[in-house]
Amino acid sequence: MHHPPSQPQPQPPSPPASRPQTSDPSAAEEVGVGPWAGPWPEGDQWDPELLEHGDRRNVVDAYRYWRHDAIVADLDARRHDFHVAVENWGHDFNIGSVIRTANAMGAAAFHIVGRRRWNRRGAMVTDRYQHEHHHPDAPALAEWARDEGLTLLGVDNLPGSVPLETFDLPRRCVLVFGQEGPGLSDPMRAACAAVLHIEQFGSTRSINAGAAAAVAMHAWVRRHVFDQRV
Structure with missing residues (x-):
C-alpha cells in the first residue's frame, strides 16, 4: 500500500525544552x-x-x-513497500550505514544474509526502529521473497548489469547489496531478477557500498513516492 511522505505531527501543549546553553x-x-x-x-x-x-x-x-x-x-503505519537486504560474510562496517539509510528512507524491513551478527555501530541505533530478518543464504532469501510476492533486485556494477537510472523499479521489491569489495556473491546474483548498477563518470571503479545503497533507495523513493506516473 502506498503511503504519502509525511512526518508524524504530535501536538504537545507546550514546546519541548531546548538544549541548555553552557560554556562547558x-x-x-x-x-x-x-x-x-x-x-x-x-x-x-x-x-x-x-x-x-x-x-x-x-x-x-x-x-x-x-x-x-x-x-x-x-x-x-507509514513504511514503504521496498525491503533492503545485505550479504554479511565479512562483518562489513558498511552494513550499519545501509541500515541507517533504510530507516531514513522508510524501508519496510532489512534483511541480513549470511552471518547473523553484524557491525551495528554505523547504524547509530536506527536498527532498533526497523524490523530485522535473517536468512542463512541467498536461496533462503529468494524463497522468502517469492512467498511475499517481492522481486529481488541486486545492486552492483557487474558485467551484464543494467543502469539503475533507466530501470523501472517495481513497487514491491527487495534491494540487495553485497559487502564492500567482493560485492554480490554468485548465488545472490543468480537469485536476483536483475542486477542494477549506478552510472559513474569519474576514474574510480566503484563507489562505497553504503553510498550506493543510499542512491538506490532514494531512486525507489523518487519513483514511487514523488513520481506522479504512479
Whole structure:
C-alpha cells in the first residue's frame, strides 16, 4: 500500500525544552533536548522517563519524548513497500550505514544474509526502529521473497548489469547489496531478477557500498513516492 511522505505531527501543549546553553565543551556536544519544560503532555505515546530527564536519542523532532514502541508503531503505519537486504560474510562496517539509510528512507524491513551478527555501530541505533530478518543464504532469501510476492533486485556494477537510472523499479521489491569489495556473491546474483548498477563518470571503479545503497533507495523513493506516473 502506498503511503504519502509525511512526518508524524504530535501536538504537545507546550514546546519541548531546548538544549541548555553552557560554556562547558563536553555539555555542548550533547544532542537532543533536555527535560520537558512545563506541564507534561497527555497521551500514551509519551515516555515519562524522557519527559523527566530529556531525550538524547537519534530521532526526528516529531518523535521527541515518545516511547520506543510508540515510534515503531507509528512507523509501521507509514513504511514503504521496498525491503533492503545485505550479504554479511565479512562483518562489513558498511552494513550499519545501509541500515541507517533504510530507516531514513522508510524501508519496510532489512534483511541480513549470511552471518547473523553484524557491525551495528554505523547504524547509530536506527536498527532498533526497523524490523530485522535473517536468512542463512541467498536461496533462503529468494524463497522468502517469492512467498511475499517481492522481486529481488541486486545492486552492483557487474558485467551484464543494467543502469539503475533507466530501470523501472517495481513497487514491491527487495534491494540487495553485497559487502564492500567482493560485492554480490554468485548465488545472490543468480537469485536476483536483475542486477542494477549506478552510472559513474569519474576514474574510480566503484563507489562505497553504503553510498550506493543510499542512491538506490532514494531512486525507489523518487519513483514511487514523488513520481506522479504512479
